[in-house]
Amino acid sequence: MDKTRRNFIKKTAIGTTGIAIGGLGMTATSYARIVGANERMNFAVVGVNSRGGAHTAAVSKDSRGVVSHICDVDSKALAKGIDYAKKASNDNNPKAVKDFRKLVEMKDIDVITIATPEHWHAPMALMAVQNGKHVYLEKPSSHNIRENDMLVEAQKKYGKLIQMGNQQRSAVTSWQGIEKIRNGVIGEPYHGRAWYAATRGSIGTGKVIAVPDHLDWELWQGPAPREEYRDNIVHYNWHWFRNWGTGEALNNGLHELDICRWAMGLGYPNEVQSSGGRFFFQDDWEFFDHQRLTYRYDKGKIITWEGNSCNGLQVLGRGRGAMIYGTKGSILLTRNGHIVYDKGGKEIEVVNEKEASATMNTVGAGNLDTQHFGNFIDGIEGKAKLHSPIEVGVVSVNLCHLGNISQFTGKTLQLDPKNGKILDKKIAKKFYGREYQPGWEPRV
Ligand SMILES: NC(=O)c1ccc[n+]([C@@H]2O[C@H](COP(=O)([O-])OP(=O)(O)OC[C@H]3O[C@@H](n4cnc5c(N)ncnc54)[C@H](O)[C@@H]3O)[C@@H](O)[C@H]2O)c1
Structure with missing residues (x-):
């Protein structure tokens, strides 16, 4: 106020x-x-x-x-x-x-x-x-x-x-699960495995058409370099164009990669590697419908994400999730709860959110939003620390950007783990920022 x-x-x-x-x-x-x-x-x-x-x-x-x-x-x-x-x-x-x-x-x-x-x-x-x-x-x-x-x-x-x-980041059951990891329930965590599976269709090949009366295309584009209006961009499909979107790794992978990083207490890795491609349709999609990301940390620890945008085969009956493997057992952290497994893979504890949160819809609305906004408002009132302050959030976002850069260049990227910067100076420079529409450049 x-x-x-x-x-x-x-x-x-x-x-x-x-x-x-x-x-x-x-x-x-x-x-x-x-x-x-x-x-x-x-x-x-x-x-x-x-x-x-x-x-x-x-x-x-x-x-x-x-x-x-x-x-x-x-x-x-x-x-x-x-x-x-x-x-x-x-x-x-x-x-x-x-x-x-x-x-x-x-x-x-x-x-x-x-x-x-x-x-x-x-x-x-x-x-x-x-x-x-x-x-x-x-x-x-x-x-x-x-x-x-x-x-x-x-x-x-x-x-x-x-x-x-x-x-x-505001899921009570994730907080509880992560506290159990800190208290040693799965021993030493060594692999955070995240996944996402969906059955997206083709976005086709866009045709240039007149901008609909109800849309201000100039303001919609804002800082992005201008393109002609086409019939397969607005709404939602912009996700799959590099001028406006960032692909599935940032659209969905980010959620569970972030949970793995949080659960394992890790920041930037030493190395990032991506493999995958566009396998399903020949259309305007500029990213990958299958992508496997591997982040390598000290002592051989890894975080991986497997994204399947067009193949809905689930893992452990779930279209998305984060499993943390440790030396004494494993723990599955989902939006709805967590499950602790022993070393033999037997469930030893199941904890569920009382009110189930939406998991696979594109809106993602649910009680996690209420909790996350509640924490944000607590933060504004000075009553709590934010659960996802920007300086923490950007680390996970950068992991995903780095994954896409590895995929675009076909190279395994070596990083400075202190700040996540790419050591290859040419690649670092080329992929650091973007071009802006003149007059719309952001500033601090
Ligand atoms: N946290 C989650 O679980 C979650 C779930 C879904 C989407 N998202 C994120 O939310 C964002 C929006 O996704 P969506 O599916 O609603 O996209 P969408 O394309 O359906 O909606 C975006 C809206 O933004 C409007 N818009 C564009 N430029 C604008 C401007 N300059 N000023 C005001 N409005 C403008 C569009 O007209 C449109 O109504 C994405 O970044 C997506 O990754 C997060």
């Missing part, structure tokens, strides 16, 4: 305690209710075609927040987002805003949550913290490694909080 508004509310509230408020026809109690509503943090949710709805739902469930603004460059999505927000809580009566550059300057907004395509993530978050807003930033935090460096720098410079939206 901006200081002027807070001070105004404080003064007004003190001045009217215990009396009927002349002229307004209100009792102190009804007035207090309004003051209570005004003291809530105002959240602007940006990008509401799909995932933004989960942000709205999570904010609406927390009595400390209210959805005051909805921002989208697609008027259909915007209308849907407003409608959804009003239904999510009687307190939400959001204003509609199309242009993020205007939104970010609005003084009555305390927090901005970002669920846009990935080319916009870091540029928006940077503008938000520069304008004094706290930020909930969907994973992956960035389109490239340089933007992650900028986010960490800007967070320090402007002192606003940035929570990354990898919501399993």
Whole structure:
């Protein structure tokens, strides 16, 4: 909440305690209710075609927040987002805003949550913290490694909080499972194995068509170099184009790779290797539908991710998961709970979330979001440390960027484990950042 508004509310509230408020026809109690509503943090949710709805739902469930603004460059999505927000809580009566550059300057907004395509993530978050807003930033935090460096720098410079939206970091059962690992239940952890399996179809070959009336294509593209509008990009399919998206490793792999890294207490590895390819369709998809990533750490420890975007064969009956292998046993950490296995593979403890969280839908809404937003709001109130502060989140995001760079170059990458920088100077330079549309370059 901006200081002027807070001070105004404080003064007004003190001045009217215990009396009927002349002229307004209100009792102190009804007035207090309004003051209570005004003291809530105002959240602007940006990008509401799909995932933004989960942000709205999570904010609406927390009595400390209210959805005051909805921002989208697609008027259909915007209308849907407003409608959804009003239904999510009687307190939400959001204003509609199309242009993020205007939104970010609005003084009555305390927090901005970002669920846009990935080319916009870091540029928006940077503008938000520069304008004094706290930020909930969907994973992956960035389109490239340089933007992650900028986010960490800007967070320090402007002192606003940035929570990354990898919501399993707030799963109670993951916390409990990881505490058991720390207490030695599986002995020494040596392999974190993450996986994802889905049955995605083809995105076809795009045809250049007129931009739909309801979409501002210029603002949708924002910092990304301009391309003609085609019929297989908006919405969602941008994930598979390098100008806007980052592929399956960052779309889904990131979630469980991050859990493995957290569970094993690891940072950057010494080496990254990727193999895979596009096996299923001949279409515009610019990434890989099968990818195996291997991260090698000291003492032979590894983290691996196997991504199958178009082959839904599950592992242990699950389309996604993170298994940590140790010298005394193993532990499976999922969004819904954890299972401890002994060395012989026998289940010895099963712990489930009381309320199951969505696992395989593209929106990903569930109680983990509520917990992750709750932790974010606790952080803003100074009551808790963030579960996924940006400087921690970017390490896992960079692991995925590095995996894609290994795949694009066909090379095993040697890294400086202190900071994750690629030792091959040519590759490091070529893949560090991206080109921006002139005039749209982000800055710290
Ligand atoms: N944490 C999770 O579990 C989870 C789940 C799903 C998606 N996501 C992430 O959320 C993000 C959004 O995914 P999605 O599936 O909702 O994508 P989507 O394409 O369905 O929706 C993106 C929305 O952003 C809007 N948008 C684009 N540019 C904008 C701008 N400049 N200003 C305002 N709005 C703009 C689009 O019009 C669209 O409505 C992605 O980064 C994705 O990785 C996270």
